[in-house]
Amino acid sequence: MLSLENITRIIHEWLNSHFNPAIALDTEFVLVGVASITLFALLGLSLVWMERKVAAVMQIRLGPNRVGPKGIFQTTADTLKLLMKEGLVPDGADKFLFNLAPFIVMIVAMLILAPIAFAKNFQIWDINIGVLYLSAISSLSVIGILMAGWASNSKYSLLGAMRSGAQIVSYELSAGLSVLSIVVLTGSLSIKDIILSQQNGWWIFKAHIPALISFIIFIIAVTAETNRAPFDMAEAESELTAGFHTEYSGMRFALFFLAEYINIFIVCAIGATLFFGGWMPLHIGSWQAFNHIMDYIPSSIWFLGKTIGLIFLIMWFRWTFPRLRIDQLLNLEWKYLLPISMFNLLLTSLVAIMGWYF
Amino acid sequence: MIEEIGRTTEGDLIINIGPQHPATHGVLHLVITLNGETIKKVEPHLGYIHRSIEKMCESLSYRQFIYVTSRMDYLSSHINNHACALCVEKGLQIEPPQRAQYIRVIMDELTRIASHELWWGAMAMDLGAFTPFFHAFRERETITDIMEKTCGARLTMNYMVPGGVMAELHPGFQRDVERFIQLYKSKFEEYSELVTGNVIFQNRMKSVGVLSKEDAISYGCSGPVGRASGVSCDIRKLYPYDIYNKVEFDEITETEGDSYARYVVRLKEIQQSIRIIEQLLGNIPEGDFQAKTKAVLKLPKGEFYQRVETARGELGVYIVSEGGTTPYRIKFRSPGFSNLSALEHMVKGLKIGDLIAAMGSLDLVIPDIDR
Amino acid sequence: MLNEDLKSKLVEILPLISFEDGGEWLNAYVPPEELLACVNQLRATPGFDFDYLFCLTCIDWKTHFTMVYHFSSTLHRHNIVIKARIDRMNPEIETVSHIWRTAEMLEREVYDLFGVVFRHHPDLRRLIMPDDWQGWPLRKDFEDPVNMIKL
Amino acid sequence: MxxxxxxxxxxxxxxxxxxxxxxxxxxxxxxxxxxTEQYPDNRETLKIADRFRGEVVLLHDENNEHACTGCSACEIACPNGTIKIINKFDISPEGKKKKAIDTFVYHLELCTMCNLCIEACPTDAIKMAQTFEHSVYDRSKLTKKLNNEGSKLREGIE
CATH class of the missing domain: 1.20.5 (Single alpha-helices involved in coiled-coils or other helix-helix interfaces)
Structure with missing residues (x-):
């Protein structure tokens, strides 16, 4: 069967049989790099298109429909336009930091890609502290945003960046705590182990109430962490015009824009991995026939399907809710989400110790 | 701007909101002084769309000047035209036929609904929810279609003339309006589900931009802004013009005076407008739609003042006539101008997000402020 | 209160006031130096309670200016128009912005377009025209050779 | 609690x-x-209200005759100076001088579609057309001559 796992194995074996191991490894590095950059570009373009279509239908519009069938090449055309645009650097900006910031944001988004399992045995880096790595790296992106805001020499950008800093630092807590509850249930920090532990059912079903609560908290927290509406304080276009990337134009702006969508993809992939079993097909207890049919669907489709489902949920939020105010945003975190997630962690521990899950 | 920087203390952040800014819906320019995110001072700078309509009107005849007033508060252009027509009629001492009065009032109320609809969408958009904007336009579109069929234009209609209205109603007018009312009633639930009931929206609006009754009067606030603070200031009730004294409707007043109260007042006003239209629609009397007037209108020497209730508040038309064919001086008392002056008082000490919410709830139309 | 009642009561309080016939509301002229005292009375005297200033403007009569104040009472629902003739060469009048807050902006507008100086106004600057603009656009003799559109 | x-x-x-x-x-x-209406694609099915004010046109019948006597009522009624009527004097067969329009100049770029000229016209010679796609690359194209070449006044209209 032609699956991602087989392809990688074939490439790996071919390289190792024709070259010496060092060159083979180097080639694999390059291949992985090229593959992930390609994935980035494709993901960014398709997710932007998806967002625009979802928004349009919810707003009783048609959305992009001129470039290509159903407008699928619209985002490509937009990116080409952005590439050709002049990248302005405002007067008085710190040129070095100003140019660096979009790349930092982009690199951080790329780094998080490493431990994510896209399909069965298809993972760039199976690190045994995968979850820890994820939460460590994902909090780095705020540096890029702060850099952009500070270096722009614009008050709007500065305010947006400061808001973003406050926001990401606070929501990191409850995101971490809700991830922890799954770690408590699994007993492992490795992404692979977490997925394998869901062979007989996804955690959101197996661990019922605590998992559901932590999933809701997780979704809220990552929406805030990726600066998406209703928590898009950093960009808040009706207040700060465009927040931290007010002064960016051309390709630098496009990098920020793409990074936003990559970040959404990644956090949704994490959510799918932790709560919905990653590439694990849907298995229901003793329904052997059903389980067998489910196994026929390739694992990569399972993973992508779950991730896109979660991405849709986040988009749904964006096109339904108004934005919070900055103090309400922090209130929500410190007064509601943090106490609830702490309590939930206790509950999860209790469930895990007593074995009250299926 | 240099003087302003001189007047502030160290650590203050001065930000220009506008003249190009997504939340000002036009070219309003606010210079705000911030301490962190807290607003210390708001100073409006006007004039970016000042066309000096008052001066222009001095050289236009009494028939001609009405069309310019559509460009003041373009969202309630019918009502502006109505005010001017009424003021000229007051000077000429003619009364339009009953049919014209009915048509005028129905058109006014349709305009009011369209204006409030647009405001509803824009308000939600100010707070970051985009979807309601398009949903609001769906209903508004039916009204502009009705306007287009009868008046020939969608926004700046110029349908009211001294002595009545310019043209007979479109044959399908009644059916269209009934269809609109039906559509609106079927969609009204959506408004509360999508926006009004939303917990984020309520938190953003409640106790934000509070204006007490005394302040509202002192700042000259009128319309929904005044009524949300508990000031009974509906000109349609207090100084009825045309046939407003014959129709039954409630003057909506709230007491909180915050942004949410202003929001509620406007939504309830839409329903009152529908109530007015429903009362009048079936009973439009037969007859002329225009009184016989001379080709060249000459107002007697004197001063004439007409107050009407636009979607934003009290519009005053003050004509000073020297007896000629053109006004000697004309003054438009625009509701937005006075409402804007209360903005600083409302938002002092609040956050930037609150400024946007309060500004949105004032329903500012910048050409109306600048004139 | 009806116009006649207002008139008789006003004469008692303010002897310097004179009236003009016509118009639906009572038109009263006050000397400009008496304006502040007059409007203070209108605002504070029980029975008058003119708490709502709904229109403030100026008329250029080529020989003089007339300041026009439209007052209304939200309590008693009566209206009055107060006018004050001021010198055209040296237009100056007391501000009323400390009594009615809305007057602050309205007076700035009148200053901007007519050049009437309001004494003791907290912040008398140009509101609509640019800060470095020369001339007073709504005066009858205003000519702008550069920006004039002629058809 | x-x-x-x-x-x-x-x-x-x-x-x-x-x-x-x-x-x-x-x-x-x-x-x-x-x-959503897909505008340029649905041109054929697009319904424009019959009173829609798109631009002023001078009505000509099949004999290339119009009803404009050149009385300039529309020119006076127009608040923006959109209309300029240039008259000439025709000599009728009986040798009488007769006023007729030479050019009916219409500045579309100045027009605000207020309908006052249509109201003012005593002979209903002009009306509002329902066209709305007025964009051109050259502003001078917006200044139009409304009377056709060689058109003349319809008989019996004074």
Missing amino acids: FLKDYIKDVYGAVSSLLKGMRMTGYYFTHHKEII
């Missing part, structure tokens, strides 16, 4: 949010609610 209020708060908040999501979810699944 505090805990009860807290839970009630959370419940009310979440349910109000879900209501909103149900509404947008409804529109996401019901594509027939979409109201």
